[in-house]
Amino acid sequence: MIRTHSYRYLFYSGIVNGIGDRFSQVAVLTLLLQLTGSGLAVGAALGLRVVPYLLLSPLGGRLADRFHKKWLLVLTDVFRIPFALSFLLVDTKEMVWLVFTAMFVLACGEAVYQPVRKSLIATIVEKEDLVKVNGWEQLLLGVVLIAGSITGGVVAYVFGTSFAFWLNGLSFVAAAVLVLPLKRPLSSSHFEKEETKKRVHWEGWMIFVVVIQLVGATMDGAFNVLISVYGAETFHLGELGVGFLYGALGTGLVASFFFSSKIKTYGLPLCLALLIVEGMLHLLASRMANFPGLWMTFVSIALIGGVWGALLDAFLMKNMKAEDQGRVFGWMESWTNVQLGLMMFASGWFLDVFSARTLGLWGGGIGIIGGVWLLFFYFQFRKRQAFTSVEEGSDVSCRNKERE
Template sequence: MFHLLKGHQYKYLFQAGIVNGIGDRFSQVAVLALVLNLTGSGLMVGLVMGARIIPYIILPPLGGRLADRYDRRTLMILTDSIRFPFALLFLFVENQEGLWVVYTAVIVLACGEAFYQPIRKSTISSLVEKESLLKVNALEQVMIGVVLILGSVTGGIVAFFISPKVSFIINSLTFLVAALWIKKLPELKSNKKQMEKTKDESDWYRNLKPIIWFVLFVQFLLPITDGIFNVLITYYGGNTFGKEDLGIGLLYGSLGIGLVISFYISARFNKRKLLKASLFFIVVEGVMQILASQSSSIVSMCFLFIMISAAGGVTAACLDSLVMEKTDPSHLGKVFGVIEAVSNIQVGIFMVAGGILIDSFEARLLGLYGGELNIALAVLFMLILVGSKVFCKRIS
């Protein structure tokens, strides 16, 4: 798996992603615990989580646009450097009067993440050969899995047994470490021709290939079920089997394991069949969600969560690879900016919707409906794909 990193410049981007991700998980666990301890209010905790979504309305498209015009390495280093002092602000919050500091820091850090992600994703295709894109995007899912396992579990241990303040310090230092890794990358400037093209084309979206429009359509609808599923994780782990924090931790760990496994599945696909593979695994994910909703034990639930995450990881790797392969390099940042903005906002909206629905429906029933919706979306995508091919044949 990690042989792809040896002697390859992408390894610096990967290592920076691991460090940043683990630091973010450390901080997230500690921030939520801090707010809960100060206020005792679930609403205040929810507001903190909701505040993280707000920057995604504007900043990903801006980051993507700048990524197409300026040196991506410099943009990423600047973003990490700016986030460093704000990550330390949580250290100075001692009572409820300091909650405004918490919200300010949370929003600024979320702004940095929203701005950073499309730049990072558009950088991958600049560093990686086309024939290796699928494997590298599969490795990106492994990175998320490692962060999920190490960051959440270790972050909880540090915050509980040592001090939340240690978590905040570690998170701030990860921004500096990540910036040092990114500094080892070569300059990632657009060439003059590409910069002129980017500058002149305000209607860049008209030049996107039909397959990219289709992938965007898929990317915009999948977060509906992802948002609901994120809410169900807490209920399945904490309430359904009565395992409380342990159950939640086990399920998140299972998701991380599934993302690592997804690398080995993705690596076996022919890159000409990425779209078909992604649609197939959307169906697999839906089926696994249905089975999970009927699971009789936490052990079987963990196994099914591994399968759900593995299927989702394959889908994500395939779709990201398609975008990187089929998009003009001068528009890649903008495309990822739009994807990051819409998908994160969608997840946020449907997490709220899932929280509302779970008050009216039992968690297992909501999980069943969510799995069925996933399958229905996959069928819709397949029908649109087949219909478009038939239409093209008729007019040709």
Template sequence: MRNGKTGPAGRLSGGYSKLFAAGLVNGIGDRFSSIAMLALVLQMTGSGMAVGISLGVRVLPYLFMAPLGGILATRFPRKAIMIAVDLLRVPVALSFLLVDGADRLWLLYTGSFIMAAGEAVYSPVRKSSIPLLADSSALLRINGLEQLMNGSVLILGAFIGGVVSLWFGPEMAFIVNALSFLVGALLLWGIHFPQAGGRELGRTEGTGKNPAAAHLSGGRLHTLKYVAGGSLALQIVIAYELLVPVINGWDNVLISVYAVQEFHAGDAGIGAFYAALGTGLSLSFFAGKLLKKRLLTAALTGLMLEGVLLMAISASGSFIQAFFLYILLSLAGGVGNACLDTLVMRETPPRLQPLIFGMLSAVSGTLLGLSMLGAGWLLDYVEPRVLGCAGGAGFAAIALLLAGYAAVRGRLLRERGLSR
């Protein structure tokens, strides 16, 4: 078995296994730090505005830094970029230990911004590395594992992070986060990407020796536009990332509002709802195994189900009912996300994958942040359940819109012999 590819009977390679482990360790460490950071802010200020600022500064870097990560991955080895980002975040994570009063919260805000900027660079580089470490036939399974990883991070990171912060103080959580970056870098060091002619697969060398590479280096956006123009799947994914985050932020805010105001379950209720989301993401890995083809249909069906379930949650009469509905909601979303990521990896040439993942991450992250701010403003005028029902209806409408576009555009592409 060559390092970086799937082995016999679908066994995952050591390359992806290490990438998975690094993502799991980093994700849990980040959850530790996030929970400790919010607890520290509330302890020092008691201000909801301070909490909002600490969350907001983690969204802003994605607009500029995620595309930068995609560009860097076309010029430098992806492993080197990820290791460098991990190591640079170690001292930033430790800088949170210096925050011992409200007058030093600026250190926390600055550090959070830098950490988020690092994640914005790291994420598209990591995601575009997956096709280099797996055969095309294994991509759906691996993207299902990515959802399992996200679910595990959500459950273990939030729960254990809260316990560590409560028993040992936020300082210990910050130290654990710094150590997680070191462990992640060591795991990444052991990955060997497949090579072609002495170059890491997927890298673009704008040296002028290769006309195709030189053209790609000088006009990646033009090339990406050309590729997307001939791929219905990519068009749907791009439209999805432009439309869904505009509403998805409402649900992120409503989780806490439902738990505290509607079901009177307090902080424990918020934790339980997030645990439900993590459980659904984890289960989506096993549900995704049942899918073999028609991934675009599966993704749009999952979005439709999310809309229906959001409307059901808005009308639920008990905390337990809402808890299980959130599991189903996250299950449908996890399957859909795995399908969409797989379609991007299959439809996009390796050299362009860092760029498209960076652009999608930038757009979706920015729109999600604006959506969360909008939800906070809307809740001053609209009842939470009404807003939740409207969000669910919006998801369903987007699913129908994209399905209609897929049907019409797919027929036109087939008539022209361009459909892929």
């Protein structure tokens, strides 16, 4: 499918863009450690990447609803090129401010880029292909995680950080060029045909989708902190352990594509059930006594998370009005990334008091309890919606009889 579909240009562009960003991230963190020797500087640099999502993702979503999405992607890529190359100017401790400035601006570009990209997918992909395409998006994340992180470390080590920065700058150029042949979006009449199928109570379902995303972001915030702690400290494998665990996540995301692409019928209950399963796997990881078992559990976590992430995005794209997609995806990116950052900060504080295994236990518990409660409220809301529909139908029937 991807070989003939216009989405392929977006997919290839995303691969190049993502791998270049991973190259740069590895090189920047290495550079900061070399110049400052401070773990606080590294943490601050990573924290800066979350801040722009608070305001700029909603802005990116609004821009996507008003302007040509393809050209917005091209502009955000081109805009980031000089800032990606500005790291080349940093060679002393006094120039570290430029690292933070450039990282902040690059994160601003990414905060705008992501909701535009998601809303564009919904306008170039037929409804029946949404699950498969969102599966490709999870595959993209897995490839970037494996190829970008591992290759980025090798490139920075063998050729130096400057070479990695040049590659990142070139990756933005290549990503912008790759997206240029993208065909025009589906015609507005395509979406008009779907308007009669839109849910009357769509705003109510949106609340469920947002809360599902926030529960997932809460789990992921704790999980992101635990990756380094499990690999380096719990199992005493240092950077090698961390690298293997990131490789496990990439492997799981790649595998999730093959599972999600086979699913034909889906909805919020299936997404919630998979969220609960992921929470159980987090609990299992927190109790795992050997590293190979932990590695397999991490693969399973990424696989399940990738599947329900693809299904949830497909659900949004299928049911949301075309003119609202940019705005909604913008706010979703904002809320989930801010929640992710807050949970990472809270997890760091938590680890000063409790063990990593306890944090993993709590993180998994949040997913399980949140998923169960949401399932309960989902069926209550659905029952209430059905009851309201019956009442409205009865009122219409009565009015018709009175007229007769």
